[in-house]
Amino acid sequence: MTQRKPAVVLLSGGIDSATVLALAIERGFDVHALTFRYGQRHEIEVRAAHQLAQHFGVVRHIVTELGLREFGGSALTSELEVPRHGETAPEAIPVTYVPARNTIFLSLALAWAEVLGAQDLFIGANADDTQSYPDCRGEFFRAFERMGDLATRDGVGGKQRLTIHAPLSELSKADTVRLAQRLGVPFGHTWSCYDPAVGGQPCRVCDACVIRSRAFASSELKDPLDSGAAP
Amino acid sequence: MTQRKPAVVLLSGGIDSATVLALAIERGFDVHALTFRYGQRHEIEVRAAHQLAQHFGVVRHIVTELGLREFGGSALTSELEVPRHGETAPEAIPVTYVPARNTIFLSLALAWAEVLGAQDLFIGANADDTQSYPDCRGEFFRAFERMGDLATRDGVGGKQRLTIHAPLSELSKADTVRLAQRLGVPFGHTWSCYDPAVGGQPCRVCDACVIRSRAFASSELKDPLDSGAAP
Numbered sequence A, B: 001m002t003q004r005k006p007a008v009v010l011l012s013g014g015i016d017s018a019t020v021l022a023l024a025i026e027r028g029f030d031v032h033a034l035t036f037r038y039g040q041r042h043e044i045e046v047r048a049a050h051q052l053a054q055h056f057g058v059v060r061h062i063v064t065e066l067g068l069r070e071f072g073g074s075a076l077t078s079e080l081e082v083p084r085h086g087e088t089a090p091e092a093i094p095v096t097y098v099p100a101r102n103t104i105f106l107s108l109a110l111a112w113a114e115v116l117g118a119q120d121l122f123i124g125a126n127a128d129d130t131q132s133y134p135d136c137r138g139e140f141f142r143a144f145e146r147m148g149d150l151a152t153r154d155g156v157g158g159k160q161r162l163t164i165h166a167p168l169s170e171l172s173k174a175d176t177v178r179l180a181q182r183l184g185v186p187f188g189h190t191w192s193c194y195d196p197a198v199g200g201q202p203c204r205v206c207d208a209c210v211i212r213s214r215a216f217a218s219s220e221l222k223d224p225l226d227s228g229a230a231p
Helices: A015-026 A044-056 A101-116 A127-132 A138-151 A173-183 A207-219 B015-026 B044-056 B101-116 B127-132 B138-151 B173-183 B207-219
Strands: A005-010 A029-037 A060-065 A120-122 A163-165 B005-010 B029-037 B060-065 B120-122 B163-165
Touching: A005 A015, A005 A101, A015 A029, A015 A044, A015 A120, A015 A173, A029 A044, A029 A101, A044 A060, A101 A120, A101 A138, A101 B101, A101 B138, A138 A163, A138 B101, A138 B138, A173 A207, B005 B015, B005 B101, B015 B029, B015 B044, B015 B120, B015 B173, B029 B044, B029 B101, B044 B060, B101 B120, B101 B138, B138 B163, B173 B207
Parallel strands: A005 A029, A005 A120, A029 A060, A120 A163, B005 B029, B005 B120, B029 B060, B120 B163
Antiparallel strands: none
């Protein structure tokens, strides 16, 4: 039996990270999934991550706390209002940007990878994220790899060769939904909404809801969350 | 009145970070101090950090939780035994190395810096750390700056120019103690021991205790912790 290589996958509970998790398994990695509680406004996405990790039978799933709320600066971790879709100018970085979030997430993934002897990290940045968020661009990931190689025990002798896989970085959301369908991602166990109503229904007006809904429409697939199911 | 620039200082509660905090104030920065609870074996160093932040009147002090214990891999965050001084081979990375710790600490400092509009981060890596730990070397800090510039909102337009200050990186522990004395660091509010006994006394046999004790001896200064005081 060939030895499967360990990898750490950042798992938020959304469709993108669920698809990346499924891809990492398809590519033959032993997946270790990492989810953060970082003062998001709701727990539904953490529950979705838990269900996805179970569904795909990952080797281990760690949910860890991060005090990002204390720094403020984002609608996702403070009392700033989540904008409705279309309220952010196309060129602007949205207020839902969380300062240095991917740097922090990847740093913690790097710590786990070092303990596991893993050289591969997976992240679900997609083509839209790459447009909107500085820490979703390929140039950033390459700089992180270089920094990560120097940061770690094995990096000292030049043995570590960290690779950040962002396999959705050129896919639209609709392409991602089609890929997810092929990989058997259980859409009913994914969550996208930034600002769910009490009772756990998607708001249907935030960026994440509108993008999700358009992606399903253009893929000609049905979103199980539309029939009222919640993860 | 000239505007003082904000800076984020990593404050562990040890002599090194206390000295760096005092230096940052001397250099005219408005200091924002950041301390982590990351599954260290004891709370004494967090208490020391709190007292140091108060002593120096920082603008704000955040103590934030990090679940590093879940990843394991270090004597400081697991049940591995803390070695006595001299048990680690001179060339080896000590088991007290915490995987990717400075990457994680600096990433969170970067998030706060971005919210504050700060471009300056201070860290207390000293000449001995630079020998022992991959993530205390200048080469690592330069790679982190490059990554951090690309990670952040202001980095997008090339406006951000992150600087990681490691002003002790060429100082021995004895030099640091002398500098700390000049800057008025209250040694009785600092803590070094990795493995304090019940009751909060330094163990006097771990690396940190032995290095501290030798530094005071060669600086011809007296360590107030030797007379039984604890922060």
